[in-house]
Amino acid sequence: xxxxxxxxxxxxxxxxxxxxxxxxxxxxxxxxxxxxxxxxxxxxxxxxxxxxxxxxxxxxxxxxxxxxxxxxxxxxxxxxxxxxxxxxxxxxxxxxxxxxxxxxxxxxxxxxxxxxxxxxxxxxxxxxxxxxxxxxxxxxxxxxxxxxxxxxxxxxxxxxxxxxxxxxxxxxxxxxxxxxxxxxxxxxxxxxxxxxxxxxxxxxxxxxxxxxxxxxxxxxxxxxxxxxxxxxxxxxxxxxxxxxxxxxxxxxxxxxxxxxxxxxxxxxxxxxxxxxxxxxxxxxxxxxxxxxxxxxxxxxxxxxxxxxxxxxxxxxxxxxxxxxxxxxxxxxxxxxxxxxxxxxxxxxxxxxxxxxxxxxxxxxxx
Numbered sequence: 353x354x355x356x357x358x359x360x361x362x363x364x365x366x367x368x369x370x371x372x373x374x375x376x377x378x379x380x381x382x383x384x385x386x387x388x389x390x391x392x393x394x395x396x397x398x399x400x401x402x403x404x405x406x407x408x409x410x411x412x413x414x415x416x417x418x419x420x421x422x423x424x425x426x427x428x429x430x431x432x433x434x435x436x437x438x439x440x441x442x443x444x445x446x447x448x449x450x451x452x453x454x455x456x457x458x459x460x461x462x463x464x465x466x467x468x469x470x471x472x473x474x475x476x477x478x479x480x481x482x483x484x485x486x487x488x489x490x491x492x493x494x495x496x497x498x499x500x501x502x503x504x505x506x507x508x509x510x511x512x513x514x515x516x517x518x519x520x521x522x523x524x525x526x527x528x529x530x531x532x533x534x535x536x537x538x539x540x541x542x543x544x545x546x547x548x549x550x551x552x553x554x555x556x557x558x559x560x561x562x563x564x565x566x567x568x569x570x571x572x573x574x575x576x577x578x579x580x581x582x583x584x585x586x587x588x589x590x591x592x593x594x595x596x597x598x599x600x601x602x603x604x605x606x607x608x609x610x611x612x613x614x615x616x617x618x619x620x621x622x623x624x625x626x627x628x629x630x631x632x633x634x635x636x637x638x639x640x641x642x643x644x645x646x647x648x649x650x651x652x653x654x655x656x657x658x659x660x661x662x663x664x665x666x667x668x669x670x671x672x673x674x675x676x677x678x679x680x681x682x683x684x685x686x687x688x689x690x691x692x693x694x695x696x697x698x699x700x701x702x703x704x705x706x707x708x709x710x711x712x713x714x715x716x717x718x
Contacts, residue, residue, distance in 0.1 A: 364525040372522045375530045382500045391503040395707045398504040400497025403527040406610030407510040408544040415689040424489035429477045430456045432470030434634045440480045443468040454667040474502045509538040513546045542571045572692040580683040583666045587679040594622040602654030608635030
Protein backbone atom coordinates (compact mmCIF):
# COMPACT_ATOMS: atom_id res chain seq x y z
CA UNK A 353 0.00 0.00 0.00
CA UNK A 354 1.38 3.39 -1.05
CA UNK A 355 2.86 5.39 1.84
CA UNK A 356 2.35 2.63 4.41
CA UNK A 357 5.44 3.52 6.49
CA UNK A 358 4.77 7.24 7.00
CA UNK A 359 5.08 8.05 10.69
CA UNK A 360 4.78 11.61 11.96
CA UNK A 361 6.01 13.08 15.26
CA UNK A 362 2.99 15.33 15.71
CA UNK A 363 4.37 17.05 18.81
CA UNK A 364 7.22 18.43 16.66
CA UNK A 365 4.96 20.03 14.02
CA UNK A 366 5.37 23.58 15.48
CA UNK A 367 9.15 23.19 15.05
CA UNK A 368 8.55 22.00 11.49
CA UNK A 369 6.66 25.23 10.77
CA UNK A 370 9.72 27.26 11.78
CA UNK A 371 12.01 25.00 9.76
CA UNK A 372 9.68 25.29 6.76
CA UNK A 373 9.66 29.07 6.97
CA UNK A 374 13.46 29.14 6.78
CA UNK A 375 13.50 26.75 3.80
CA UNK A 376 10.81 28.73 1.99
CA UNK A 377 12.70 32.02 2.43
CA UNK A 378 15.88 30.40 1.10
CA UNK A 379 14.06 29.03 -1.96
CA UNK A 380 12.47 32.41 -2.65
CA UNK A 381 15.91 34.04 -2.58
CA UNK A 382 16.99 31.64 -5.33
CA UNK A 383 13.74 32.13 -7.26
CA UNK A 384 14.19 35.90 -7.19
CA UNK A 385 17.87 35.69 -8.20
CA UNK A 386 19.15 37.18 -4.94
CA UNK A 387 21.10 34.00 -4.22
CA UNK A 388 23.14 33.09 -7.33
CA UNK A 389 22.66 29.87 -9.29
CA UNK A 390 25.28 28.91 -11.88
CA UNK A 391 24.79 26.99 -15.12
CA UNK A 392 27.72 25.17 -16.71
CA UNK A 393 28.69 24.47 -20.32
CA UNK A 394 28.67 20.72 -19.66
CA UNK A 395 25.61 18.49 -19.15
CA UNK A 396 24.91 18.24 -15.42
CA UNK A 397 22.25 15.79 -14.20
CA UNK A 398 21.12 16.02 -10.59
CA UNK A 399 19.72 13.02 -8.73
CA UNK A 400 18.13 13.88 -5.41
CA UNK A 401 15.04 13.72 -3.25
CA UNK A 402 12.76 15.75 -1.02
CA UNK A 403 13.05 13.40 1.95
CA UNK A 404 16.08 12.42 3.97
CA UNK A 405 17.66 9.07 3.15
CA UNK A 406 16.44 5.76 1.85
CA UNK A 407 15.01 6.53 -1.61
CA UNK A 408 17.61 4.61 -3.62
CA UNK A 409 19.82 7.37 -5.02
CA UNK A 410 22.95 5.24 -5.38
CA UNK A 411 21.30 2.43 -7.42
CA UNK A 412 19.77 5.05 -9.72
CA UNK A 413 23.13 6.80 -10.11
CA UNK A 414 24.59 3.42 -11.04
CA UNK A 415 21.77 2.91 -13.54
CA UNK A 416 22.74 6.19 -15.23
CA UNK A 417 26.42 5.18 -15.23
CA UNK A 418 25.59 1.94 -17.01
CA UNK A 419 23.26 3.75 -19.42
CA UNK A 420 25.74 6.48 -20.40
CA UNK A 421 29.17 5.06 -19.57
CA UNK A 422 29.76 3.37 -22.92
CA UNK A 423 29.16 6.67 -24.78
CA UNK A 424 30.48 9.40 -22.54
CA UNK A 425 33.23 10.16 -20.06
CA UNK A 426 31.15 10.41 -16.89
CA UNK A 427 32.02 12.02 -13.57
CA UNK A 428 30.04 11.50 -10.38
CA UNK A 429 30.21 14.37 -7.90
CA UNK A 430 28.96 13.69 -4.39
CA UNK A 431 29.00 15.45 -1.06
CA UNK A 432 30.64 12.39 0.49
CA UNK A 433 28.32 12.18 3.48
CA UNK A 434 30.04 11.36 6.81
CA UNK A 435 33.52 11.28 5.27
CA UNK A 436 36.45 12.20 7.51
CA UNK A 437 37.90 14.73 5.07
CA UNK A 438 37.04 18.17 3.71
CA UNK A 439 37.08 20.07 0.46
CA UNK A 440 37.47 18.66 -3.04
CA UNK A 441 38.89 15.16 -3.39
CA UNK A 442 39.31 13.25 -6.63
CA UNK A 443 38.93 9.54 -5.87
CA UNK A 444 41.45 6.96 -7.04
CA UNK A 445 42.03 3.25 -6.46
CA UNK A 446 43.60 3.99 -3.07
CA UNK A 447 40.68 6.06 -1.73
CA UNK A 448 38.85 4.72 1.32
CA UNK A 449 35.26 5.01 2.52
CA UNK A 450 36.44 7.13 5.44
CA UNK A 451 38.13 9.55 3.04
CA UNK A 452 35.39 9.96 0.41
CA UNK A 453 32.24 8.44 1.98
CA UNK A 454 30.72 5.00 1.58
CA UNK A 455 28.56 5.69 -1.48
CA UNK A 456 31.29 7.35 -3.62
CA UNK A 457 33.66 4.56 -2.51
CA UNK A 458 31.13 1.94 -3.62
CA UNK A 459 30.71 3.62 -7.01
CA UNK A 460 34.46 4.00 -7.60
CA UNK A 461 35.12 0.40 -6.61
CA UNK A 462 32.31 -0.87 -8.83
CA UNK A 463 33.13 1.36 -11.81
CA UNK A 464 36.90 2.02 -11.62
CA UNK A 465 37.02 3.59 -15.08
CA UNK A 466 34.73 6.51 -14.31
CA UNK A 467 35.67 9.69 -12.47
CA UNK A 468 34.39 10.06 -8.91
CA UNK A 469 34.90 13.18 -6.79
CA UNK A 470 33.52 14.60 -3.55
CA UNK A 471 32.91 18.20 -2.53
CA UNK A 472 30.12 19.66 -0.38
CA UNK A 473 30.37 22.80 -2.55
CA UNK A 474 29.04 21.51 -5.87
CA UNK A 475 29.97 24.64 -7.84
CA UNK A 476 33.56 24.37 -6.70
CA UNK A 477 33.52 20.63 -7.34
CA UNK A 478 32.33 21.05 -10.94
CA UNK A 479 34.94 23.73 -11.61
CA UNK A 480 37.68 21.50 -10.20
CA UNK A 481 36.53 18.56 -12.31
CA UNK A 482 36.55 20.68 -15.47
CA UNK A 483 39.98 22.04 -14.60
CA UNK A 484 41.63 18.73 -13.69
CA UNK A 485 39.86 16.52 -16.28
CA UNK A 486 38.88 18.68 -19.29
CA UNK A 487 37.50 15.79 -21.37
CA UNK A 488 34.58 14.99 -19.05
CA UNK A 489 31.32 14.83 -21.02
CA UNK A 490 28.65 14.47 -18.32
CA UNK A 491 28.53 15.16 -14.58
CA UNK A 492 26.10 13.30 -12.32
CA UNK A 493 25.36 15.18 -9.10
CA UNK A 494 24.50 12.86 -6.23
CA UNK A 495 21.95 14.14 -3.68
CA UNK A 496 21.94 17.72 -4.96
CA UNK A 497 18.29 18.72 -5.34
CA UNK A 498 18.63 21.17 -2.42
CA UNK A 499 21.98 22.47 -3.70
CA UNK A 500 20.49 25.28 -5.76
CA UNK A 501 23.75 27.11 -6.39
CA UNK A 502 24.05 24.84 -9.44
CA UNK A 503 21.38 24.84 -12.17
CA UNK A 504 21.42 21.32 -13.66
CA UNK A 505 20.51 20.47 -17.22
CA UNK A 506 18.06 17.94 -15.81
CA UNK A 507 16.87 17.32 -12.26
CA UNK A 508 15.65 13.87 -11.24
CA UNK A 509 13.82 13.55 -7.93
CA UNK A 510 13.24 10.18 -6.27
CA UNK A 511 10.42 9.48 -3.86
CA UNK A 512 9.94 6.23 -1.94
CA UNK A 513 6.73 4.31 -2.65
CA UNK A 514 6.62 3.37 1.04
CA UNK A 515 6.62 6.99 2.22
CA UNK A 516 4.08 9.06 0.30
CA UNK A 517 4.99 12.71 -0.11
CA UNK A 518 1.45 13.96 0.41
CA UNK A 519 1.31 12.24 3.83
CA UNK A 520 4.76 13.33 5.00
CA UNK A 521 5.73 16.44 6.99
CA UNK A 522 8.76 18.70 7.10
CA UNK A 523 11.64 17.96 9.43
CA UNK A 524 11.74 17.26 12.32
CA UNK A 525 8.10 16.07 12.55
CA UNK A 526 8.48 14.13 9.29
CA UNK A 527 11.33 13.46 6.88
CA UNK A 528 10.86 16.14 4.23
CA UNK A 529 13.76 18.52 3.65
CA UNK A 530 11.45 20.97 1.92
CA UNK A 531 7.80 21.28 0.93
CA UNK A 532 6.47 18.77 -1.58
CA UNK A 533 5.42 21.75 -3.73
CA UNK A 534 9.13 22.24 -4.54
CA UNK A 535 8.83 19.07 -6.59
CA UNK A 536 7.88 21.44 -9.42
CA UNK A 537 11.63 22.18 -9.90
CA UNK A 538 12.24 18.63 -11.11
CA UNK A 539 12.16 17.55 -14.76
CA UNK A 540 11.66 13.89 -13.87
CA UNK A 541 10.13 12.16 -10.86
CA UNK A 542 10.71 8.49 -10.07
CA UNK A 543 8.64 6.62 -7.51
CA UNK A 544 11.16 4.07 -6.23
CA UNK A 545 10.99 0.73 -4.40
CA UNK A 546 7.58 -0.10 -5.83
CA UNK A 547 6.22 -3.61 -5.20
CA UNK A 548 6.61 -5.87 -8.19
CA UNK A 549 2.89 -6.74 -8.07
CA UNK A 550 1.71 -3.13 -8.01
CA UNK A 551 -1.86 -2.80 -9.30
CA UNK A 552 -2.65 -0.59 -12.35
CA UNK A 553 -5.01 1.55 -10.30
CA UNK A 554 -2.14 2.48 -7.97
CA UNK A 555 -0.20 4.06 -10.81
CA UNK A 556 -3.15 6.37 -11.48
CA UNK A 557 -3.72 7.17 -7.80
CA UNK A 558 -0.06 8.05 -7.20
CA UNK A 559 0.03 10.17 -10.38
CA UNK A 560 -2.93 12.19 -9.12
CA UNK A 561 -1.50 12.64 -5.63
CA UNK A 562 1.84 13.92 -6.97
CA UNK A 563 0.13 16.70 -8.98
CA UNK A 564 2.90 16.92 -11.58
CA UNK A 565 2.95 19.49 -14.37
CA UNK A 566 2.90 18.67 -18.10
CA UNK A 567 6.63 19.36 -18.43
CA UNK A 568 7.44 16.69 -15.82
CA UNK A 569 7.88 13.00 -16.62
CA UNK A 570 6.81 10.38 -14.08
CA UNK A 571 8.39 6.93 -13.80
CA UNK A 572 8.10 3.98 -11.43
CA UNK A 573 10.99 1.72 -10.50
CA UNK A 574 11.59 -1.30 -8.33
CA UNK A 575 14.70 -2.96 -6.94
CA UNK A 576 15.87 -6.39 -8.02
CA UNK A 577 18.51 -8.39 -6.20
CA UNK A 578 21.48 -10.23 -7.66
CA UNK A 579 23.60 -13.12 -6.45
CA UNK A 580 25.44 -12.72 -3.18
CA UNK A 581 28.99 -11.46 -3.57
CA UNK A 582 31.87 -11.80 -1.14
CA UNK A 583 32.87 -8.72 0.84
CA UNK A 584 36.36 -10.26 1.10
CA UNK A 585 36.73 -12.19 -2.19
CA UNK A 586 40.25 -13.43 -1.39
CA UNK A 587 38.88 -15.31 1.63
CA UNK A 588 35.35 -16.39 0.65
CA UNK A 589 34.35 -19.30 -1.57
CA UNK A 590 32.98 -17.05 -4.31
CA UNK A 591 29.62 -15.91 -5.67
CA UNK A 592 26.56 -17.75 -4.36
CA UNK A 593 22.80 -17.23 -4.34
CA UNK A 594 20.38 -17.23 -1.42
CA UNK A 595 19.00 -20.50 -2.79
CA UNK A 596 22.42 -22.08 -2.19
CA UNK A 597 22.13 -21.41 1.55
CA UNK A 598 20.28 -24.23 3.26
CA UNK A 599 17.66 -23.55 5.92
CA UNK A 600 19.88 -25.68 8.17
CA UNK A 601 22.65 -23.10 7.84
CA UNK A 602 23.09 -20.21 10.24
CA UNK A 603 22.23 -16.81 8.79
CA UNK A 604 22.36 -13.26 10.16
CA UNK A 605 21.92 -9.83 8.59
CA UNK A 606 23.98 -6.72 9.39
CA UNK A 607 22.94 -3.35 7.92
CA UNK A 608 23.53 0.36 8.43
CA UNK A 609 21.07 1.86 5.94
CA UNK A 610 17.99 4.06 6.27
CA UNK A 611 15.43 1.44 5.31
CA UNK A 612 16.49 -2.23 5.40
CA UNK A 613 12.87 -3.49 5.25
CA UNK A 614 12.78 -4.36 1.49
CA UNK A 615 16.02 -6.34 1.77
CA UNK A 616 14.85 -8.17 4.90
CA UNK A 617 11.56 -9.00 3.23
CA UNK A 618 13.37 -10.39 0.20
CA UNK A 619 15.70 -12.57 2.29
CA UNK A 620 12.76 -13.82 4.38
CA UNK A 621 11.37 -15.51 1.25
CA UNK A 622 14.32 -17.89 1.46
CA UNK A 623 15.12 -18.07 5.19
CA UNK A 624 13.62 -17.54 8.61
CA UNK A 625 15.59 -14.51 9.78
CA UNK A 626 16.22 -14.62 13.50
CA UNK A 627 19.51 -12.76 13.83
CA UNK A 628 19.58 -9.12 12.72
CA UNK A 629 21.89 -6.25 13.65
CA UNK A 630 20.34 -3.07 12.26
CA UNK A 631 22.40 0.10 12.69
CA UNK A 632 21.52 3.70 11.68
CA UNK A 633 22.10 4.97 8.14
CA UNK A 634 25.78 5.52 7.19
CA UNK A 635 26.84 3.90 10.48
CA UNK A 636 30.59 3.88 11.10
CA UNK A 637 31.39 0.47 12.57
CA UNK A 638 33.36 0.58 15.83
CA UNK A 639 35.29 -1.94 17.92
CA UNK A 640 32.13 -2.46 20.01
CA UNK A 641 30.22 -3.31 16.84
CA UNK A 642 32.99 -5.73 15.89
CA UNK A 643 32.53 -7.47 19.25
CA UNK A 644 28.74 -7.59 18.84
CA UNK A 645 28.95 -9.03 15.33
CA UNK A 646 31.57 -11.57 16.40
CA UNK A 647 29.54 -12.66 19.43
CA UNK A 648 26.31 -13.03 17.46
CA UNK A 649 28.11 -14.89 14.68
CA UNK A 650 29.73 -17.31 17.12
CA UNK A 651 26.31 -18.09 18.62
CA UNK A 652 24.78 -18.97 15.26
CA UNK A 653 23.84 -22.62 14.84
CA UNK A 654 24.04 -24.43 11.55
CA UNK A 655 26.11 -26.63 9.27
CA UNK A 656 27.48 -23.47 7.66
CA UNK A 657 27.21 -19.85 8.76
CA UNK A 658 26.71 -16.69 6.72
CA UNK A 659 26.44 -12.95 7.30
CA UNK A 660 24.58 -10.88 4.69
CA UNK A 661 24.89 -7.12 4.38
CA UNK A 662 24.21 -4.41 1.79
CA UNK A 663 26.62 -3.26 -0.88
CA UNK A 664 26.83 0.16 0.79
CA UNK A 665 27.62 -1.37 4.18
CA UNK A 666 30.26 -3.58 2.59
CA UNK A 667 32.21 -0.40 1.75
CA UNK A 668 32.58 0.33 5.48
CA UNK A 669 32.84 -3.24 6.72
CA UNK A 670 35.95 -3.87 4.60
CA UNK A 671 37.93 -1.70 7.02
CA UNK A 672 36.78 -3.66 10.10
CA UNK A 673 39.45 -6.12 11.34
CA UNK A 674 37.32 -9.28 11.29
CA UNK A 675 38.91 -12.69 11.81
CA UNK A 676 39.08 -15.08 8.86
CA UNK A 677 35.96 -17.01 9.88
CA UNK A 678 33.78 -13.92 9.55
CA UNK A 679 35.56 -12.71 6.41
CA UNK A 680 34.79 -16.04 4.78
CA UNK A 681 31.13 -15.81 5.79
CA UNK A 682 30.47 -12.15 4.92
CA UNK A 683 28.51 -11.44 1.72
CA UNK A 684 26.64 -8.46 0.34
CA UNK A 685 23.42 -8.51 -1.65
CA UNK A 686 23.71 -6.29 -4.76
CA UNK A 687 20.66 -4.39 -5.97
CA UNK A 688 19.70 -3.15 -9.41
CA UNK A 689 17.07 -0.70 -10.63
CA UNK A 690 14.33 -1.94 -12.91
CA UNK A 691 11.75 0.39 -14.40
CA UNK A 692 8.11 -0.69 -14.38
CA UNK A 693 5.30 -0.42 -16.95
CA UNK A 694 7.92 -0.90 -19.69
CA UNK A 695 9.05 2.72 -19.17
CA UNK A 696 12.78 2.00 -18.96
CA UNK A 697 13.24 2.58 -22.69
CA UNK A 698 11.39 5.90 -22.46
CA UNK A 699 13.57 7.02 -19.55
CA UNK A 700 16.76 5.96 -21.33
CA UNK A 701 15.80 7.81 -24.49
CA UNK A 702 14.82 10.94 -22.56
CA UNK A 703 18.16 11.14 -20.74
CA UNK A 704 20.18 10.37 -23.86
CA UNK A 705 18.23 12.92 -25.90
CA UNK A 706 18.73 15.66 -23.28
CA UNK A 707 22.50 15.14 -23.28
CA UNK A 708 22.77 14.81 -27.07
CA UNK A 709 20.82 18.02 -27.75
CA UNK A 710 22.80 19.95 -25.15
CA UNK A 711 26.16 18.83 -26.53
CA UNK A 712 25.02 19.48 -30.11
CA UNK A 713 23.82 23.02 -29.29
CA UNK A 714 27.19 23.77 -27.62
CA UNK A 715 29.02 22.56 -30.73
CA UNK A 716 26.82 24.72 -33.01
CA UNK A 717 27.50 27.80 -30.87
CA UNK A 718 31.24 27.22 -31.12
